[in-house]
Amino acid sequence: MLRTIFILACMFVVVVVQRTVQAQQLEDISLDSLLNIQITTASKYWQTTSDAPASVTIITSKEIERYGYRTLDEVLTSVRGFYSSYDRNYSYIGVRGFSRLTDYNNRILLLLNGHSTNETVYGSASSGTDFVLPLSAIDHIEIVRGPGSSLYGTSAMFAVVNIITKSGDMFDGFSFQGNVGSFGYKKASFNIGTDYDFGLNISLSGTIADIQGQELYFQEYDTDSTNDGVAKNLDRDEFFGIFSNVEYKNFTLQGMYSKRKKGIPTASYFTVFNKKSFTFDGRSFLDAQYKYYLGDDKTLSVRGYYGAYHYNGQFAYEPDNNFDTSDGKWWGGEIQFRWDVVASNRIVAGTDWKKNDRADFRYRVGSTYFSRNVPYSVLSAFIQDEFQFSKNLFVTVGFRLDKYSTVGSSTNLRGAIVYHPWKNSTIKFLYGEAFRAPNPYEIMYEDSTSQHIRSVNLQPEKIRTEELVLEHRFSNEVFIVGSLYEYRVKNLIDTKMNSDSTKQFQNVDETEALGWEIEINARLNNGLRSYSSYSFQHNDDKNTHKRLTNSPQHIAKSGVSLLFPFNVVGAVELYYETNRLTVFDTKTKPYLLTNINIATQQWSEHLKLSLLVRNVFDVRYANPGGYEHTQKSIFQDGRNFTFVVEFQL
Numbered sequence: 001m002l003r004t005i006f007i008l009a010c011m012f013v014v015v016v017v018q019r020t021v022q023a024q025q026l027e028d029i030s031l032d033s034l035l036n037i038q039i040t041t042a043s044k045y046w047q048t049t050s051d052a053p054a055s056v057t058i059i060t061s062k063e064i065e066r067y068g069y070r071t072l073d074e075v076l077t078s079v080r081g082f083y084s085s086y087d088r089n090y091s092y093i094g095v096r097g098f099s100r101l102t103d104y105n106n107r108i109l110l111l112l113n114g115h116s117t118n119e120t121v122y123g124s125a126s127s128g129t130d131f132v133l134p135l136s137a138i139d140h141i142e143i144v145r146g147p148g149s150s151l152y153g154t155s156a157m158f159a160v161v162n163i164i165t166k167s168g169d170m171f172d173g174f175s176f177q178g179n180v181g182s183f184g185y186k187k188a189s190f191n192i193g194t195d196y197d198f199g200l201n202i203s204l205s206g207t208i209a210d211i212q213g214q215e216l217y218f219q220e221y222d223t224d225s226t227n228d229g230v231a232k233n234l235d236r237d238e239f240f241g242i243f244s245n246v247e248y249k250n251f252t253l254q255g256m257y258s259k260r261k262k263g264i265p266t267a268s269y270f271t272v273f274n275k276k277s278f279t280f281d282g283r284s285f286l287d288a289q290y291k292y293y294l295g296d297d298k299t300l301s302v303r304g305y306y307g308a309y310h311y312n313g314q315f316a317y318e319p320d321n322n323f324d325t326s327d328g329k330w331w332g333g334e335i336q337f338r339w340d341v342v343a344s345n346r347i348v349a350g351t352d353w354k355k356n357d358r359a360d361f362r363y364r365v366g367s368t369y370f371s372r373n374v375p376y377s378v379l380s381a382f383i384q385d386e387f388q389f390s391k392n393l394f395v396t397v398g399f400r401l402d403k404y405s406t407v408g409s410s411t412n413l414r415g416a417i418v419y420h421p422w423k424n425s426t427i428k429f430l431y432g433e434a435f436r437a438p439n440p441y442e443i444m445y446e447d448s449t450s451q452h453i454r455s456v457n458l459q460p461e462k463i464r465t466e467e468l469v470l471e472h473r474f475s476n477e478v479f480i481v482g483s484l485y486e487y488r489v490k491n492l493i494d495t496k497m498n499s500d501s502t503k504q505f506q507n508v509d510e511t512e513a514l515g516w517e518i519e520i521n522a523r524l525n526n527g528l529r530s531y532s533s534y535s536f537q538h539n540d541d542k543n544t545h546k547r548l549t550n551s552p553q554h555i556a557k558s559g560v561s562l563l564f565p566f567n568v569v570g571a572v573e574l575y576y577e578t579n580r581l582t583v584f585d586t587k588t589k590p591y592l593l594t595n596i597n598i599a600t601q602q603w604s605e606h607l608k609l610s611l612l613v614r615n616v617f618d619v620r621y622a623n624p625g626g627y628e629h630t631q632k633s634i635f636q637d638g639r640n641f642t643f644v645v646e647f648q649l
Contacts, residue, residue: 041111041142041162043384043396044151044348045338050426052144053386053396053416055469055483059141061166066529066561067571068597068612069135070179070642073127076161079143080519080533083555083577084127085623087634088216088235089264089279091128095145095158096485097513097537097551100494101583101626107436107461109148109156112163113245113254115287118155119309120356121328123439125155129209130281132241132258134189136177136646137205139166146465146485147434150398150414153352153380157434157463157489165245168193168203175648181612182640183235184212201247211237214637216265218273220630226273231265234276238262250291257284264315268628275316282310297340301350304333320366326441329358344388351381359440363447370447374440376406384414392420402435406443410435410460428469436461438493442505453498455505462490477525482518488542495627503627511548513539530560550624552577567601582624584632591621599644608646615639 042052049056057079069075073084073091085092085099093105100107106123109116112133118125126132141163148156171193179187186209193203213235222229241258259282267273285307292300313324332354339347360373384398398414412433419427438458446454465487473479489511496506515537522530535555539548554577561571573595579587594617599610615638622633 037140039142039162040114041144041160043386044336044350045346050420050471051394051418053394053414053418053428054430055145055428055467055481057143057145059143061136061139063529064135064138065599066569066597067559067573067595068599068610068642068644070612071128072131072135072163075135075141076127076143077575078531078557078559078573080517080557081145081515081535081537081555082143082159083552085550086128086636087268087623087625087629088266089262089268090130093125093127094550096487096515096535097539097548097553098158098489098511099550100492101550101624102495102628106155106439107157109152109160110163111160112256113165113252113287114162114289114303115254115285115305116152117283117285119283119307119328120330121309121311121326121359121361121439122441123155123436125161126258126281126283129211129237129239129262130258130260132207132239132260133163133165133243133256134177134191134205134207136175136189137165137191137203137243139164139170145483146430146467147412147414147432147463149402149410149412149434150400150432151382151384153378153400153402154410154435154437154460157436157461165205165243166191166193166203167195167245167247168201169195171203173649175646177644177646179209179642179644181642183214183637184210185640185642186210199249202244203246204242204244206240206242208240209238213237213263213265216635218266218631221267221273231267231274234263234265234274236261236263250293252289253287255284255286258282266625266629266631266634267316268625269315269322270628270630271322272316272318277315278313280310280312282308284308299338301336301338302333303336303352304331306331317365322363322365325362327358327360328356330354330356346386347383349381349383351379353380354378361441361444372444374406374444376404376440378405379403394418402437404437407437407458407460410437410462424473426469426471428467428471430465430467430469432465432467434463434465436493438505442493445505451501452503458493458505459491459507461493461507464488477523479521480519481521482516484516486512486514488512497627509544510542511539512542513537515539527563528560529562530558532556532558547581549581549583552580554578563601569599569601571597571599580624582632583627586632588622588624588633591619593619593621606648608644608648610644610646612642612644613639614641 036048037058038046042054076082076093077084081096083094092099104122104124105127108125110125144160148160171191174192177189189207191205195201216231218229239260243256245254261280264277271277287305289303307330309328311326315322334352336350355377356375362371380402382400387395396416400412403409415431417429437460467485469483471481491507494508495503497503517535519533539551556576559573563569575593578590593615595614596616597612600608618639622635625631625634
């Protein structure tokens with residue numbers, strides 16, 4: 001309690017000091033400009049967040065820089081209703097109290113400039129160090145809560161996150177960023193871009209990192225034969241990635257390649273403790289899009305893409321190691337047509353086809369070898385109609401049909417009423433449905449070593465959500481948003497422990513949730529920027545009424561940043577959550593984290609410096625592990641720092 005009071009007092013003093021300091025204006029967009037940013041994720045055409053038929057949050061590049069975020073999951077953890085988990089191998093994102101352990105983020109659709117980055121073997125979306133795009137290359141992030149399958153199909157169950165990168169003219173030169181920090185953290189990244197008078201715009205970004213990691217203690221392995229529970233030199237993290245975007249008039253071409261190798265110190269899947277195990281993930285894609293403007297009221301967009309994913313895992317067993325390998329290769333295309341029938345009626349319709357030529361899983365233990373490939377294709381069609389009954393009343397209705405060659409069809413609806421009772425207020429009534437088809441891994445995985453047996457007749461998951469959203473701008477400086485929601489998930493695919501101690505992917509019982517959120521965002525003219533949010537989320541099994549695992553009921557967040565003399569920006573963030581239930585029916589402890597970032601806006605024409613300290617008070621806290629872990633919960637990083645030097649030419 002004293003620590004909390006101290007933190008809040010420091011934040012209050014900082015605000016008071018700021019009002020007495022004659023500082024330059026912080027380089028950032030105003031609240032009015034933020035709320036009028038045009039987004040495409042919610043409806044696949046340009047609109048403001050207040051008109052969008054969804055609960056939307058936008059994170060700008062300035063916010064990423066101000067708070068010193070290093071990875072995508074750190075960015076998303078600052079968003080109301082979102083939280084994260086880390087099992088010392090992968091990071092997982094939870095939304096509104098829902099995060100199944102070891103689901104590889106397959107219930108969130110992650111887009112990069114509109115291109116889906118979820119691969120086709122596990123359905124995974126990268127959120128930690130496996131998302132290797134430099135955050136300095138991001139212009140803004142559009143976060144659309146709730147079901148999105150009426151536009152995007154599978155995986156868009158709880159949120160669609162669209163990362164919009166900076167174009168070449170935003171860089172207009174070259175920048176290099178070097179990072180060093182705790183646990184042997186070393187990372188370098190660059191951005192380069194330019195535009196030409198004849199319409200060509202090019203950007204190129206890349207990053208490379210080597211993180212030595214920590215020596216970690218696990219009480220569950222504290223014996224003489226297992227090195228007293230200390231895992232040495234097993235937490236290493238190495239990654240590399242490159243991304244490019246080329247725009248010429250109405251044509252856009254983007255591509256990305258990334259790879260990441262991560263050591264596993266937890267001895268998951270019953271491997272030998274303190275022996276080398278690791279996972280390797282490689283991703284690549286190429287996406288081309290062309291827009292035809294057929295007059296002022298019609299637009300035709302054509303998109304084609306190719307993607308590939310490679311996974312390799314080595315797990316330490318005795319007498320032989322286990323080698324897992326997966327490969328996915330897919331290609332497809334989308335045609336989308338937008339038609340403004342009249343000034344008050346807009347229709348968006350389209351179809352897309354995706355062919356997964358390869359989606360396999362292979363493993364070898366000694367002389368035992370297993371291999372199975374599940375190629376499949378998907379044909380989809382969607383239509384959405386927006387009616388504007390008056391200047392302040394919009395009604396949106398959407399429908400999508402997805403037909404799989406493996407698990408049949410899924411139909412999903414969407415409906416929204418957006419009403420502006422006053423100039424600065426918005427009321428939204430939202431209804432949405434979404435689904436997630438069982439991925440090839442869930443369909444075919446079996447492993448006698450970890451006692452996991454193959455699934456039988458898995459069906460797609462379905463979610464239905466109703467939500468009420470209230471938004472109000474008190475002034476040009478203060479904005480508040482609140483939402484009340486309810487959702488139900490049927491045919492939830494989860495790991496089930498059978499009576500004979502075997503594990504299996506099954507469609508388990510229906511779950512239901514009720515929650516509400518509130519957030520206040522302030523952007524004062526004196527340079528002060530702040531946000532505060534609170535989320536309540538109650539999520540349990542409908543039949544047993546037992547609380548879901550890995551689901552904190554209360555989450556509170558706050559951040560404040562301001563400009564000091566000498567063009568130095570200081571930012572403080574607080575994050576609090578209550579306990580989470582583990583798969584072993586134990587509970588993690590509530591915790592409060594404090595992060596501080598100090599950065600120069602521009603000390604010289606070409607140089608920026610920043611220092612980030614996370615978990616300032618060295619709080620010892622843990623996240624639940626999955627069924628593959630012996631640990632009931634896995635402790636997270638203590639106090640750590642990152643120092644960043646950026647050169648711009």
